[in-house]
Amino acid sequence: MRRTKNEVEEAIAAAVRDELAEHGYAKVSFEGVARRANTSKPVLYRRYSSRAEMVLTSLGRSLWFEVPTGLSQLPLRQGILALLRYARNRSEVVGADTLRALIGEADKTILALLTRAMEKAEGILAEQVIAPAVDRGELGPEPIASGVLCVPFAVLREQFLFRTNVPMTLEEIADNICLPLLKAATQPQGASGGQV
Amino acid sequence: MRRTKNEVEEAIAAAVRDELAEHGYAKVSFEGVARRANTSKPVLYRRYSSRAEMVLTSLGRSLWFEVPTGLSQLPLRQGILALLRYARNRSEVVGADTLRALIGEADKTILALLTRAMEKAEGILAEQVIAPAVDRGELGPEPIASGVLCVPFAVLREQFLFRTNVPMTLEEIADNICLPLLKAATQPQGASGGQV
DNA sequence: CATATTTAGATACTATGCGTATCTATAATT
DNA sequence: AATTATAGATACGCATAGTATCTAAATATG
Structure with missing residues (x-):
């Protein structure tokens, strides 16, 4: 029922990449990513203190x-x-x-x-x-x-x-x-x- | 009573520079600039279509x-x-x-x-x-x-x-x-x- | 100089996102 | 098996985005 830590984090990374691809960096938001990853803002805020950090983490090694x-x-x-x-x-x-x-x-x-x-x-x-x-x-x-x-x-x-x-x-x-x-x-x- | 075009635009530029100096670019907003310049958002939106344009214009030749x-x-x-x-x-x-x-x-x-x-x-x-x-x-x-x-x-x-x-x-x-x-x-x- | 046009200034509105708080049920840890 | 951490859901107050509307004053025009 409840996803595991890794499942959630993969879902977040995927959501960020999708939002980036669809709407561009400017429109990536904590709210939007939470919606898309089927999770909620507190889950995101527990991990990332800024949008840049969230995006950077989700892009992972690409950088x-x-x-x-x-x-x-x-x-x-x-x-x-x-x-x-x-x-x-x-x-x-x-x-x-x-x-x-x-x-x-x-x-x-x-x-x-x-x-x-x-x-x-x-x-x-x-x-x-x-x-x-x-x-x-x-x-x-x-x-x-x-x-x-x-x-x-x-x-x-x-x-x-x-x-x-x-x-x-x-x-x-x-x-x-x-x-x-x-x-x-x-x-x-x-x-x-x-x-x- | 009502300020002239030039007065308003100088007030806007000054407000942008002040906001920049006090809070940094991230916190420059149409609302904040409007407040500080004693004007209103529509006056700003008539001139600039984005925050970057507003700041760039107000910095003027410095750049x-x-x-x-x-x-x-x-x-x-x-x-x-x-x-x-x-x-x-x-x-x-x-x-x-x-x-x-x-x-x-x-x-x-x-x-x-x-x-x-x-x-x-x-x-x-x-x-x-x-x-x-x-x-x-x-x-x-x-x-x-x-x-x-x-x-x-x-x-x-x-x-x-x-x-x-x-x-x-x-x-x-x-x-x-x-x-x-x-x-x-x-x-x-x-x-x-x-x-x- | 009189008239027409533009626009400053004020207010109000919807919508969106931020960041936090709270609660529970379940995953992770010991 | 018992404890701890946290996913998931909801809700809230707040700030800002961006637009619409109205008026009175500044500016442009003939």
Whole structure:
């Protein structure tokens, strides 16, 4: 008669995904999700303290970055492209509208989660793509200047979130931005340049 | 007795700014603004069809990009830094929270406005900073590969919107990213590289 | 300057969602 | 088997969304 904890939580997640798909993030409400999941608001409020948290939880892993395997075997350019493609696919699962809305409602905690996800992506770029390329001799051994690692993802995100019309291709990002920047591989000339 | 059109609109703008400052974007409402501006909801709904539009209009020029003068006289590095500083100051007037919220609620029209503002910034970079540097011989005459111009702003925005803790300095962005990328000045090796 | 038009300002209304409180019957835990 | 946690249902007060209606004053027009 009464559903178990897991049944309820799966029903909630499904309801959130359906509401998102049908009406968009703006119209996702505690009331609507409760109705759709055949449950009630108190059940939701016991779990999530905000709409963003509810949606984020229900989207689950779709948002979070898992390491694609085999990146380190690819030549530099292919590795970069594969990583960019992976990141873009992850975003497309959620959709630009929902992502923008989530960012807009994010509190400090959620923002910290997003930041961690970005840093993880940068770590994968450094360890799974750049380091192997250095080992293979595709790149010189000079340390990468601080801040460079975020560039591919910053550009990708910019394109995905804002340029919904004619975004750059992944090849353009890789060939015109990532590769030149990595090959420049100059030591920082500025004040506080560090290494990674 | 009855206020003029301009008086009312200035009162609305002031009310929005006050509500923003006191309670943050999330709590800005048509009702609250109407109360604070000593007017009524219909007066607001006649003007703005959404909260985002109301806030955006009331923030007015704070958001929009005006050309700083004298950029073209500066050496390349100084010009880049000045432009980055200008862009960052513009964002700080509004604040990261409000900016994220606005982005989250932006409809197609508002998003198009944002995109235009970005393109304007890129235009200034190209015409007021890079072109003069080429004329002075600080940069080679090779055309800039497509997509490169957005990089400084993409990185800046990424830092401003998401890395609220320890963002990169403008000097790091200029020295580790912008200058190496511009000096690489390689023709695109990839498929569809164009020029600007 | 007189007339026509617009719209500020006030009020009222329906509808929706928020967030909380309360109760019970059942699932989970020990 | 006894205890604890919580699903499920209902209800409530409150805030805001968005619209409709009316009037009197500001603005535009000829």
